[in-house]
Amino acid sequence: xxxxxxxxxKLVNSATTYSDRTSKTxxxxxxxxxxxxxxxxxxxxxKNYIQLSTSAVDSSSSSSSxxxxxxxxxxxxxxxxxxxxxxxxxVRTSSVDDSKRDLRRQISNILCGDADVLPQSEEDYYEQxxxxxxxxxxxxxxxxxxxxxxRREVSRERKQVWVFKSTQSGRFGKLVxxxxxxxxxxxxxxxxxxxxxxxxxxxxxxxxxxxxxxxxNTDDEDAALKEFHRAYMIFETMRKRGFVIGEVTxxxxxxxxxxxxxxxxxxxxxxxIKKENPKSLSxxxxxxxLLWIKVGxxxxxxxxxGNAHNNDDSNFNESYLVALCEADRQEEVSMLLETINIKxxxxxxxxxxIFKSLGKLLxxxxxxxxxxxxxxxDKGGHDLSxxxxxxxxxxxxxxxxxxxxxxxxxxxxxxxxxxxxxHEKLIKACCDSLxxxxxxxxxDFMLEDGLKVKTAMINSLLTACYASCEYTxxxxxxxxxxxxxxxxxxxxxxxxxxxxxxKMKDFDRAYSMIKDLEKLGLLPTxxxxxxxxxxxxxxxxxxxxxxxxxxxDATNVKPDSQTFSYxxxxxxxxxxxxxxxxxxxxAGVQPTKHIFMALINAYAACGLFEKAKQxxxxxxxxxxxxxxxxxxxxxxxxxxxxxxxxxxxxxxxKQLDANLEPKAAISLIxxxxxxxELGRLLxxxxxxxxxxxxxxxxxxxxxxxxRHKLSGAAIDxxxxxxxxxxxxxxxxxxxxDEVFCQIAEMEPTDVQFGLDLLQSLKEDIGIxxxxxxxxxxxSACVNAKDLERSFLVWNEYQTAGLPYNVxxxxxxxxxxxxxxxxxxxxxxxxNIPIDDPHVCGVLKACQGTFGKTASASSQGKKKKKKKxxxxxxxxxxxxxxxxxxxxxxxxxxxxx
Numbered sequence: 030x031x032x033x034x035x036x037x038x039k040l041v042n043s044a045t046t047y048s049d050r051t052s053k054t055x056x057x058x059x060x061x062x063x064x065x066x067x068x069x070x071x072x073x074x075x076k077n078y079i080q081l082s083t084s085a086v087d088s089s090s091s092s093s094s095x096x097x098x099x100x101x102x103x104x105x106x107x108x109x110x111x112x113x114x115x116x117x118x119x120v121r122t123s124s125v126d127d128s129k130r131d132l133r134r135q136i137s138n139i140l141c142g143d144a145d146v147l148p149q150s151e152e153d154y155y156e157q158x159x160x161x162x163x164x165x166x167x168x169x170x171x172x173x174x175x176x177x178x179x180r181r182e183v184s185r186e187r188k189q190v191w192v193f194k195s196t197q198s199g200r201f202g203k204l205v206x207x208x209x210x211x212x213x214x215x216x217x218x219x220x221x222x223x224x225x226x227x228x229x230x231x232x233x234x235x236x237x238x239x240x241x242x243x244x245x246n247t248d249d250e251d252a253a254l255k256e257f258h259r260a261y262m263i264f265e266t267m268r269k270r271g272f273v274i275g276e277v278t279x280x281x282x283x284x285x286x287x288x289x290x291x292x293x294x295x296x297x298x299x300x301x302i303k304k305e306n307p308k309s310l311s312x313x314x315x316x317x318x319l320l321w322i323k324v325g326x327x328x329x330x331x332x333x334x335g336n337a338h339n340n341d342d343s344n345f346n347e348s349y350l351v352a353l354c355e356a357d358r359q360e361e362v363s364m365l366l367e368t369i370n371i372k373x374x375x376x377x378x379x380x381x382x383i384f385k386s387l388g389k390l391l392x393x394x395x396x397x398x399x400x401x402x403x404x405x406x407d408k409g410g411h412d413l414s415x416x417x418x419x420x421x422x423x424x425x426x427x428x429x430x431x432x433x434x435x436x437x438x439x440x441x442x443x444x445x446x447x448x449x450x451x452h453e454k455l456i457k458a459c460c461d462s463l464x465x466x467x468x469x470x471x472x473d474f475m476l477e478d479g480l481k482v483k484t485a486m487i488n489s490l491l492t493a494c495y496a497s498c499e500y501t502x503x504x505x506x507x508x509x510x511x512x513x514x515x516x517x518x519x520x521x522x523x524x525x526x527x528x529x530x531x532k533m534k535d536f537d538r539a540y541s542m543i544k545d546l547e548k549l550g551l552l553p554t555x556x557x558x559x560x561x562x563x564x565x566x567x568x569x570x571x572x573x574x575x576x577x578x579x580x581x582d583a584t585n586v587k588p589d590s591q592t593f594s595y596x597x598x599x600x601x602x603x604x605x606x607x608x609x610x611x612x613x614x615x616a617g618v619q620p621t622k623h624i625f626m627a628l629i630n631a632y633a634a635c636g637l638f639e640k641a642k643q644x645x646x647x648x649x650x651x652x653x654x655x656x657x658x659x660x661x662x663x664x665x666x667x668x669x670x671x672x673x674x675x676x677x678x679x680x681x682x683k684q685l686d687a688n689l690e691p692k693a694a695i696s697l698i699x700x701x702x703x704x705x706e707l708g709r710l711l712x713x714x715x716x717x718x719x720x721x722x723x724x725x726x727x728x729x730x731x732x733x734x735x736r737h738k739l740s741g742a743a744i745d746x747x748x749x750x751x752x753x754x755x756x757x758x759x760x761x762x763x764x765x766d767e768v769f770c771q772i773a774e775m776e777p778t779d780v781q782f783g784l785d786l787l788q789s790l791k792e793d794i795g796i797x798x799x800x801x802x803x804x805x806x807x808s809a810c811v812n813a814k815d816l817e818r819s820f821l822v823w824n825e826y827q828t829a830g831l832p833y834n835v836x837x838x839x840x841x842x843x844x845x846x847x848x849x850x851x852x853x854x855x856x857x858x859x860n861i862p863i864d865d866p867h868v869c870g871v872l873k874a875c876q877g878t879f880g881k882t883a884s885a886s887s888q889g890k891k892k893k894k895k896k897x898x899x900x901x902x903x904x905x906x907x908x909x910x911x912x913x914x915x916x917x918x919x920x921x922x923x924x925x
Contacts, residue, residue, distance in 0.1 A: 047635050211922035233267050234277050236260075241281045245288075257285070274305045276312055282318040283821050287323050311375070315348035322356045332363055354386030362390060371399040377412075384416045388423030396420045400443050414440065418451035422458050429464040433471070449480045456486055460493035465502060468493065469509075476513050484517050490523040495532075503529040507542070518549065524556045539564075543584075555581065555589040562592065565600045574599060590621040598627035603640075606631050620647075622654040625662045633665035638674065641665060649691045656682065660690035667700040675700075676709075689713065691722045698729050704737050724750060728767060738782050743768070743790050751794060762799045765790070769798075769805035778813040780806070784821060800831050807840040816848035837863065839871055847878035 046089070240260035244253045250658055264282065268274060279302050288297050299313055312335075321329040333349055348367045353361045374380045387396045400413055421435040433455055440447055452475050459468035469488050475482050487506070493500045503526050510516045524543055530539040539561050543553050558581045566573035575596065581588055593613045600606045606628070612626065632641035641662060650658060659682050666675035675697060680691055694713045701710060710730045717723040727750045734743035734865070750764060772783040783806050790796055803825055810819040823841055826833060838861045845854035862871055 034717045050135055062531070075477045075615060083905055097605040101156065118665065192900065199643070215249055215441050226852070230267070230272055233263050233272070235845060236263050237278065238281055241285050243287065243300065255381050268305055270302070274302055275308065287316065287320045289543050290324050292320065292324065311345060311348045314345045318349045318352035319356070322352065322358065330361065334361060347379055349380050352380050353687070359390045362386065363392070366392070366395050371402050380416065381419050384420045385423040388420040389425065391424065397443060400445065404445070406442070412448055412450050413445045414448035414451040414843060415454065417443070418454045424453060425732060429459045429462045429467055432458060435466060449475065452480060453483070453486055456490065462490050463493055463497040465494045465497055465499050467503060469502065472509065476509070476515070478786055482516055484519055484522065487516065487518065488521055488525060491522065491529070495525060495529055500529045500532045505702070520551060520554050523551065524560060527557050528560040533562050534717070535565070536561060553584055555586055555588050555592055558586060559589075559591050559595065562595050566595055571599055571601065588616055589620050590597070590624055594623040594627040597624065598630050601635065603635055603637060606635070622651070622658060625650055629662050630665050633669045636669070638666065638669070639669055654686045656685070660693035661844050663689060663691040664696040672700055688716045691717055691719055695722060695726055698726050702733060702736070707734070707739060707742060720753065728764065731768060735768055736775065736785070738779065740782065740786050740789060743786065747790070748794055762801070765796070766799060766801045766805065769802040773805040773809040773812065778809050780813050780815050780818045782810050783809055784818060797829050798825065800837075803829070804836060804840060807837070811840065811847050812861070814847045816845070819848065833860075835868060839868065842872070843875050844881070846875055
């Protein structure tokens, strides 16, 4: 057990000292019951109003001593966890009306990301006087007199409540997480204590999730203990207040405890939850199996499996099976599959999990057996087709086409009719692997069988076609939509289709789709026109791009911020920038970060660099977007030749402890090519977290090292990139080809540097150079007219096990001619076929550039008379090089 786990063990064990005094103290702190509510009011309020405060925890005694009980019985720090929990719960029965105005300003600043209102840390926060962070109503509280309203008004109230309940939960959860990240957990608890609404299960669960997540992510043991303690406080509060402790609440606790391998604490929590929620026994069995798998206690695993036999009523078999399936324990899974009653699986989710695992473990016989058992079930209710699809999709190393064929065969063999759900899964699998033609065929099959095709599925299919660059398929899908009234496209469907037409430069078709919207009862949107406008601007057609704005005005479609960001970003004069910036404000469009980015790029493209810098002083820029806009300025300055100014702005970003945005970092790496900048380039590279962007930046820096002959740094970076691309040999080959291509293009050419680098690659990294890399190195010999090193490179082909081909012979012929070795060139010419006109053209060009030898035609006549005769003097001249071949070797190396 790790040190963190041992400390957490001490923390949770302190909770075993709970006493009756705890319950009495909690009872005294309970919120007084409110007056009975009317039926309308009950729709929007919960019965218990529970509010948290952490004033006790926020005091100076709230330190790690609360988490680590002291041996001294008289010390305040030795209080058990139960008393700490009690002290951290306070009842707020009144609001502070005088601070509402300041309060609204504070919460607005918090949510908008204004760093000025935030403390540097939670410790700094609690050194300041406690402010009333939130003291406003989240929604209008329905009064008790609602029952006296007319029936029409009551109906309206209930509708309002339904809308609130349907949308508020997710939004409130996001708000909780945002506050916890910006203010810290203690401050967020204080926020809850100020809410003019009931603090319910969802709010508590969100806070528990935030605390557990922060405890997982920190490397500081004390911080992890504090966060876990806070989560436990909230958990105990819920339990004592009478909330039902469901899996949404205790699940994160158990997963954290399991990951930490804390066995005793697991059973402690289990006992508590069993008392509060006896219906959770089967789910607790699932977590118990996960625990023994995590700690590797094979005896316990076998004991649980043995005890679960003949105990189907409790669903323990099902819970154990799901846990074992998740852990890929094939042997134990097979044991349980022999005894489980598939008809008694409690939920569709578990049923699907089981069939996914059967596919993952390739247990097809069990899958067929279970399907046949479910077919004979009297009640039915299972989507057997969906289960078959879940099984097939989970099979390892299966291509999309094979999955579809497998599903088809299983349906036929088991006599199960396909369903919409199974087809949706297959189509998603095809789209994920970009097998879009197969996906469209499946949609056709669904339409022929009268199955429902959802709009979201069509949109996903179009998105996959767009991602795979299969733009022409838009015509087939559009015809499908027109031919089947059951397909109901939406605005997003048309936006994607219009974008695909624009990619094909079929602007007329894109406009015709907008006209067809009226037939389907849809209205054009700004996004549709923006797609067309973006296409024109990518073609540098500013006039037609602006004409789109007039067409939007003709169809009463208001431009949005993206519309103006396109136009402003492509302006080529200051007058145009000012003109469209004025139109933006006249149209009432709120400037976004994209508008500010467009202004920077436009001013920089026009050479107005000072005005590009002044954009950053605009007070309308949200603080949360400031770093991103700074990065755009760096990229714009670097791209337009103002590298010194770009580096100044970059240094300002570093002083703010921020990182350059990835695209701006790549742009700066691309343009920062002067000597002595390796340290800065490596610093920029370390900021790139995305693997693809890191590969791109690393390749650029490697070429920088080659250009400035920094072989040591180049080798180190090649090692790093090779490690990250070790599974893709093609990527590795392309990487080294780029390096030697750079050497061939260097001025002046340094072949020795290329040979040294090649030797280092072979010795330090242990790679074999590709044919193309050696071809580039041989081309460098041609440019340098270096005869001696030409032979060294020529021998590397044999060392690498690469047979000579026409291209290598031609390059060596060039190298010999360029260095004046005409006799050796004549010998080599015998190995070059002259029946290819392109090869003959290259040979004549070489002779014209470097000096003539025997012509190709006359050399061919000599070959007819004396095919295998190589003068000894030529062998001495070329030092018995590899191209002096016997008849058998000629045939072996002659290209097919």
